[in-house]
Amino acid sequence: MKINVLLSPLNADELYFTGKTVVVVDVLRATTTIITALKNGAKEIIPVESVDFAVKVSGGSSSGQTLLAGERNTKMIEGFVLGNSPLEFSEEAISGKSIIHYTTNGSKAIVKAKFAENLLIGSFNNVSAVTEHLLKLDSDVEILCAGSNGMFCVEDTVCAGWLISMLQEKKGDLILSDAAEASLVLKKHYGKRVLKMLNESEHGRLLIENGFEEDLNVAGKIDSTDVIPVFLQGTITRYDPKKFDDPL
Amino acid sequence: MKINVLLSPLNADELYFTGKTVVVVDVLRATTTIITALKNGAKEIIPVESVDFAVKVSGGSSSGQTLLAGERNTKMIEGFVLGNSPLEFSEEAISGKSIIHYTTNGSKAIVKAKFAENLLIGSFNNVSAVTEHLLKLDSDVEILCAGSNGMFCVEDTVCAGWLISMLQEKKGDLILSDAAEASLVLKKHYGKRVLKMLNESEHGRLLIENGFEEDLNVAGKIDSTDVIPVFLQGTITRYDPKKFDDPL
Numbered sequence: 001m002k003i004n005v006l007l008s009p010l011n012a013d014e015l016y017f018t019g020k021t022v023v024v025v026d027v028l029r030a031t032t033t034i035i036t037a038l039k040n041g042a043k044e045i046i047p048v049e050s051v052d053f054a055v056k057v058s059g060g061s062s063s064g065q066t067l068l069a070g071e072r073n074t075k076m077i078e079g080f081v082l083g084n085s086p087l088e089f090s091e092e093a094i095s096g097k098s099i100i101h102y103t104t105n106g107s108k109a110i111v112k113a114k115f116a117e118n119l120l121i122g123s124f125n126n127v128s129a130v131t132e133h134l135l136k137l138d139s140d141v142e143i144l145c146a147g148s149n150g151m152f153c154v155e156d157t158v159c160a161g162w163l164i165s166m167l168q169e170k171k172g173d174l175i176l177s178d179a180a181e182a183s184l185v186l187k188k189h190y191g192k193r194v195l196k197m198l199n200e201s202e203h204g205r206l207l208i209e210n211g212f213e214e215d216l217n218v219a220g221k222i223d224s225t226d227v228i229p230v231f232l233q234g235t236i237t238r239y240d241p242k243k244f245d246d247p248l
Numbered sequence: 249m250k251i252n253v254l255l256s257p258l259n260a261d262e263l264y265f266t267g268k269t270v271v272v273v274d275v276l277r278a279t280t281t282i283i284t285a286l287k288n289g290a291k292e293i294i295p296v297e298s299v300d301f302a303v304k305v306s307g308g309s310s311s312g313q314t315l316l317a318g319e320r321n322t323k324m325i326e327g328f329v330l331g332n333s334p335l336e337f338s339e340e341a342i343s344g345k346s347i348i349h350y351t352t353n354g355s356k357a358i359v360k361a362k363f364a365e366n367l368l369i370g371s372f373n374n375v376s377a378v379t380e381h382l383l384k385l386d387s388d389v390e391i392l393c394a395g396s397n398g399m400f401c402v403e404d405t406v407c408a409g410w411l412i413s414m415l416q417e418k419k420g421d422l423i424l425s426d427a428a429e430a431s432l433v434l435k436k437h438y439g440k441r442v443l444k445m446l447n448e449s450e451h452g453r454l455l456i457e458n459g460f461e462e463d464l465n466v467a468g469k470i471d472s473t474d475v476i477p478v479f480l481q482g483t484i485t486r487y488d489p490k491k492f493d494d495p496l
């Protein structure tokens with residue numbers, strides 16, 4: 001099992017992901033928020049690459065069953081009913097709803113990897129569940145860090161390191177790329193001080209400045225759920241073994 | 249003094265570098281080779297983005313004063329007289345010559361950063377000299393790792409970490425981006441085991457397979473020279489304070 005980490009979505013083009021098993025990580029906050037939304041009963045999340053496309057996709061819907069959510073550089077978008085804080089995605093707010101999701105980094109990274117054979121959504125919240133699923137799939141893995149406007153960000157890389165560390169514990173014979181090795185070194189460096197790392201990260205500090213400190217506490221919780229969001233044909237839903245696994 | 253590291257040239261576009269102080273690092277092997285060439289008396293290095301352009305630039309020259317050098321995925325290029333191994337750039341081979349240099353990652357990274365105000369070429373070989381020069385310039389610094397076909401590579405990042413570590417020792421008040429912090433963590437992780445890191449890196453293993461093991465020994469030598477190559481108007485020459493610094 002070979003593991004590679006892409007430290008920015010700009011490292012490769014869309015076709016790179018064709019047929020691969022990919023985990024997209026955007027700890028602050030898109031993938032944390034998607035996991036929270038599905039945990040709280042959202043029907044589906046539709047990630048989009050642009051605000052225009054979000055509005056277009058939602059255009060036909062006036063039933064209140066489709067919600068526009070997201071942010072641009074941590075700020076709420078005009079006409080959207082939800083931002084990108086996991087705290088907004090409560091059961092009351094989103095249970096049974098379809099959510100069209102645009103964010104600066106995460107949703108674009110997910111759409112970029114759309115040709116993957118298996119596309120999972122990971123964060124610190126579901127790192128054990130994703131690990132178990134990857135072990136079942138037993139294929140090479142590309143972990144795609146959403147980063148920050150094309151640049152490296154530490155929290156996604158440390159989360160990639162957690163996934164690799166857990167895979168390594170369960171299955172010793174991993175072949176790691178330079179980027180996977182480096183992610184593991186960073187994971188070991190920060191150890192259990194995940195929340196401290198989030199608080200000191202560039203993106204974490206920006207969120208705190210904008211009043212989202214509590215989001216960091218949510219994002220930093222290791223294994224708070226076993227929800228695995230999977231992307232299939234344009235839509236993210238909660239992984240359901242009955243629906244996704246081939247019948248024997 | 250703010251320090252950022254770009255872990256791949258794909259992380260930003262050409263205009264990002266406009267007016268900035270940039271150090272390009274491609275330890276295996278382009279920047280190591282450029283430093284060696286200037287140390288051994290090459291007149292200048294002209295980095296190019298494509299083989300076609302290399303041939304075009306050299307077209308008018310039949311005096312033997314201009315040499316085509318470089319590689320594509322570690323392999324020699326047809327019609328070129330030199331590869332990209334620092335061992336080939338001996339005084340006998342290149343003293344007084346102009347060298348047109350095409351490589352898979354390094355020369356493209358240098359050309360990408362061409363709008364920088366100060367563009368320095370760094371490797372483990374000149375890390376103290378580059379540090380001293382950056383302290384004199386006293387501006388924010390972008391360290392651009394050439395990486396490997398758009399992906400992260402460990403050796404360039406560890407070299408970036410060495411530069412940051414040395415800057416930090418001499419000047420305590422650095423502001424580090426996430427990528428700069430991560431480079432420093434990696435530098436500390438490998439410590440003095442630079443040659444071991446090179447031998448275990450993806451690119452290092454590829455070079456060893458192709459018979460270039462000795463190049464790793466050259467590339468791993470910390471501070472083997474005080475040569476600082478600088479890029480100005482399309483050409484890399486050896487930094488000469490008399491030529492470059494403003495007269496007072």
